[in-house]
Structures are given as structure tokens and as C-alpha cells.
Amino acid sequence: xxxxxxxxxxxxxxxxxxxxxxxxxxxxxxxxxxxxxxxxxxxxxxxxxxxxxxxxxxxxxxxxxxxxxxxxxxxxxxxxxxxxxxxxxxxxxxxxxxxxxxxxxxxxxxxxxxxxxxxxxxxxxxxxxxxxxxxxxxxxxxxxxxxxxxxxxxxxxxxxxxxxxxxxxxxxxxxxxxxxxxxxxxxxxxxxxxxxxxxxxxxxxxxxxxxxxxxxxxxxxxxxxxxxxxxxxxxxxxxxxxxxxxxxxxxxxxxxxxxxxxxxxxxxxxxxxxxxxxxxxxxxxxxxxxxxxxxxx
Amino acid sequence: xxxxxxxxxxxxxxxxxxxxxxxxxxxxxxxxxxxxxxxxxxxxxxxxxxxxxxxxxxxxxxxxxxxxxxxxxxxxxxxxxxxxxxxxxxxxxxxxxxxxxxxxxxxxxxxxxxxxxxxxxxxxxxxxxxxxxxxxxxxxxxxxxxxxxxxxxxxxxxxxxxxxxxxxxxxxxxxxxxxxxxxxxxxxxxxxxxxxxxxxxxxxxxxxxxxxxxxxxxxxxxxxxxxxxxxxxxxxxxxxxxxxxxxxxxxxxxxxxxxxxxxxxxxxxxxxxxxxxxxxxxxxxxxxxxxxxxxxxxxxx
Numbered sequence: 001x002x003x004x005x006x007x008x009x010x011x012x013x014x015x016x017x018x019x020x021x022x023x024x025x026x027x028x029x030x031x032x033x034x035x036x037x038x039x040x041x042x043x044x045x046x047x048x049x050x051x052x053x054x055x056x057x058x059x060x061x062x063x064x065x066x067x068x069x070x071x072x073x074x075x076x077x078x079x080x081x082x083x084x085x086x087x088x089x090x091x092x093x094x095x096x097x098x099x100x101x102x103x104x105x106x107x108x109x110x111x112x113x114x115x116x117x118x119x120x121x122x123x124x125x126x127x128x129x130x131x132x133x134x135x136x137x138x139x140x141x142x143x144x145x146x147x148x149x150x151x152x153x154x155x156x157x158x159x160x161x162x163x164x165x166x167x168x169x170x171x172x173x174x175x176x177x178x179x180x181x182x183x184x185x186x187x188x189x190x191x192x193x194x195x196x197x198x199x200x201x202x203x204x205x206x207x208x209x210x211x212x213x214x215x216x217x218x219x220x221x222x223x224x225x226x227x228x229x230x231x232x233x234x235x236x237x238x239x240x241x242x243x244x245x246x247x248x249x250x251x252x253x254x255x256x257x258x259x260x261x262x263x264x265x266x267x268x269x270x271x272x273x274x275x276x277x278x279x280x281x282x283x284x285x286x287x288x289x290x291x292x293x294x295x296x297x
Numbered sequence: 298x299x300x301x302x303x304x305x306x307x308x309x310x311x312x313x314x315x316x317x318x319x320x321x322x323x324x325x326x327x328x329x330x331x332x333x334x335x336x337x338x339x340x341x342x343x344x345x346x347x348x349x350x351x352x353x354x355x356x357x358x359x360x361x362x363x364x365x366x367x368x369x370x371x372x373x374x375x376x377x378x379x380x381x382x383x384x385x386x387x388x389x390x391x392x393x394x395x396x397x398x399x400x401x402x403x404x405x406x407x408x409x410x411x412x413x414x415x416x417x418x419x420x421x422x423x424x425x426x427x428x429x430x431x432x433x434x435x436x437x438x439x440x441x442x443x444x445x446x447x448x449x450x451x452x453x454x455x456x457x458x459x460x461x462x463x464x465x466x467x468x469x470x471x472x473x474x475x476x477x478x479x480x481x482x483x484x485x486x487x488x489x490x491x492x493x494x495x496x497x498x499x500x501x502x503x504x505x506x507x508x509x510x511x512x513x514x515x516x517x518x519x520x521x522x523x524x525x526x527x528x529x530x531x532x533x534x535x536x537x538x539x540x541x542x543x544x545x546x547x548x549x550x551x552x553x554x555x556x557x558x559x560x561x562x563x564x565x566x567x568x569x570x571x572x573x574x575x576x577x578x579x580x581x582x583x584x585x586x587x588x589x590x591x592x593x594x595x596x597x598x
Contacts, residue, residue, distance in 0.1 A: 073594040139585050143595040243558035
């Protein structure tokens, strides 16, 4: 949401949700004030999470803290559409902590390199992300949970190339910003209607019928990835986690159109949800439309 | 298809094929007669058998093996079966060895039926014959020219569990043959078969880029095998014929991704092909979440 809504939006959003935790006048606020207020807001909102105090994202090496951060992934939600979420047969291995330490060092090194490429974005990333947890789990590269604000889960980050890790972090941080955004302004008229398969819509990346919230998140994430490619990474980068732009841009636009079509018939999104889709669609049309195209009229 | 769509959907397809309701009686006999009318009575044999007929006749074996004579496909591992191979079969046949293999296939079919009776019923409806022909480097297979027939050549080390998996593997191919006959899967059938349209996703089991039709089969086979294997819970022996479950799930995930990351991928599928592809994506979700060492909540998009 950094590129789709702008840098100022990212700070405004944090200020709005964490306002009670700011201790200095607006004119005097510095980055550290935003981080501190956000961490206090997360601690107040989700007290079961370990309280974050560092000024930057912590790559978690401590096993107990990692376990506490993984706990929200076990809790189930009525909005989880897939059978996968109903089956809590875990067997997550965290045995060798030296592996975790090596992965944490790798992520820290990569983050340092990424910050050079796009300082403004990574400053916002550092605000929104409190923890980078490094669990072991098959068939995934990582994820986030609305039950763990400020937490990104990374799986085997040292096995990804730099562009893949970059896009993965953009992807996951966009989910985190969406979670915060939704805490400020609701995205849906009724959560109860989201679980009705009649209200499912097409997702942007994998083009599957998913509940509305998953489809909306996929649009926001895909748009952000494409805008980062446009601004920083380039469309011919080596990321393997998302499709090439030639596929991702049109499929994201199709997801926008499908969701807006559904909205025209069923009015499931709140105004903020509509604005997110319309904003992404507008920005993406600028990417897919050739710069030299001229209207036939 | 059994684990992706369920038995009723398969019976519906067979009903469409045969022009009768899906729940009609004597479906095995009807299908056998239908297959015999198209492939030859000498291929299908007597459709009044109540369950799969294990062939023990070199003349019939030669006839059935002839249906496997084909031009090589991109990514093929085994040497192609030739007319010369078929002609030489009678002179090389070791009757005792073949009979021992037939017995092992019988045990495997029984294991399939007891492990999953629903699958066993569909297996006994569709598969009319199994024949054993020994050939170096070849474990057997299915041919579109002899749907309803499986060629089995069990390796010495293959357990009954491995051979039951082999039957599930071939049965899946056969169900897909019949389903595609009824519904059609791909908008460009020739392109899906040969790769002539340039759409070449990654095959789950072979790990190579292959035409969509072949990749689609390999995706279905891999996931049907994992679903069958998960019925054994922790009692499944170490597989020797097919790859380990993690490897097959990871490869299937890669296959799915390699399909949906291509521009215009959905235009490759007709409605039924897309339906089955979505069914297999759902099945992958369910199977992956049951594996040890997986955090299901991290499997989402």
C-alpha cells in the first residue's frame, strides 16, 4: 500500500490507529515516535503477542519467542475458507537453532541491502514490521496473520534469491498494512457474508475463487508488487514468488474487475474496500497501457 | 479423479458416456461392451467378469501389448514398445515368472479394495483387464488405444503397497481418458498433447517441462497417489515405486504454479478441464495440510 496510497498515507494510518500512544505534539514527531506508538498499540490490541520494543524489525532467534509468535497461526477463524485451516496437525521442527541464527543473519544482511535500494519504503517497512519469525514449514515461503499484527513469518529465507525475498517482504508487509488499514476503516459491510461461497471472488495471483477478504488482499498485494517492480526492481527481475508482469498485471486487473462486478450486484464491500480496488485498478491500467498509446478518437 | 471429485462425479461421466443414468446397474458390463465396440472384443475380453480379469494367455498379452506401440513423446523415459517387441513376446515369455507377477497384481488389487472400498468399486467398474508382460526398464502403463486395460510389470522390489499405488496411478489415467472423451479438457487438444502451442508447464512426477495434457495427467496422478497413501496414515510402507509424499506434493505445487503463472493459462482449458484443475488445487490444499511439518495457515495465497 506504500506505492498504491503513498508514503504519507503510511504515516497517517499509523498515526490514526495509534494516536493515544503518541506522547509528543504532531509537529515534533520523529520516526521513533511512530514506531514506539505503533508497538504500544499492537501490544494493547493483541496482548498475547510478545511486546516489541526494538526500533527495527527483530529477526527472532529465541525459540520461546518464536513459539509465542507462531501461536496465532494455530487459532482458527470463521473466515478461513479452506479445509487446510481446520486441520491442526502440526509437526513444526525448530530443532537446530543454529539454522535459525544463520537465517536471521541472512535476513538482516538482505534488509540492509534492500534499504539502499528504496530508503523511503523500507523505512515504512521497519515501522510496520516488529518481528520476522523464522519457523519451519513445508510448501510455503512465508505469510502473515491478522491475529499477529506486525509479524511476518519467513520460511527458509536463505534459500530464496534476493529479488524473491524482496518481493516476499513487500507482499507480506502489504498484508500487514491492510490489517492495520482495516482496523482504522472497515473494508466489508458484513464479515458474516464473506464466508458465503456465493460471495467469493477471483484472487489476483493464483486466480482462484476465494472469500472476498482474501480476494481483496490479493489485489492489494499484487498491485503493490507490480508498483515496486515499476519503481525499483524492474519487471524483468528474478523473483520466483510471483508471476511475470505479463501475467500478473492482467490477472490482477481481472480480479479487480470481477470484484467490482460482484460489488455492483451485491454491495459487499464498504466504501474503503471499493476505494482500494479502484485505486489498484487505476494504477495497474497505467502499467499495462503502453506509454505511446493514443485514443482512436 | 476419485479423490478429487468423488465417485458420484465419475459415475455421472460414465453415465454420459454410455447414455444411461450415472447410477444405472451393471455399469462395468455396459462400459466393457462400449469399450469392446470401439477397441475390439479381443482387447476387452468378456465384459461379464465381475471384477478385473488378470490375463494369462500369451496371444492376448501380445494383442494387448500391441496397443502400446506408439511414437515417442517429449520427456518419455522408457524405450518405446515396437511391433518387433510384440512379435518376439511369445518366444521370450517365462510363464512361471509371469504367473508370479499376476499373483502379486491380484494381491495389490485386493489391497486397493480393502484400503478404499469406494475406489475399489470404481476400479472394478472401469478396469476390465490387467496383463503382465516382462520388459526391462518398464513397469507397465496405460494406452489410449486400450482404455480399460492395464499393463503391469512389477519390479522385484515392489511391495503390494507399491503395486496398489501403481494400480491407482494407471486407474487415474484411465478415468481421465474417459472423462476427456465425454467432456473435453483443452481448447487446443493437439497443442495440449504435443506442446505445439508452446504451453509447456512442469510435470509433477518427471520434473520436466511437458505438454499440458501430459502434465495435467501427472498432476492428477501425483495427488491421487498422495490421497491414497494418506489413507494408510502412519502405516504406509516406504514407497519404492513412486517418489515420497513430500516430493510429490512439492512437485504438484510447482506444477500448479507453473500453469497459473503463465499468461492466458485459463484459456488453455475448456470448462471441464478447468473444473478438474480446480478440484486438484483443492485436493492439494487438503493433502498438504495433513502433512507433518506444515503450518496450514501459511499455505494461503
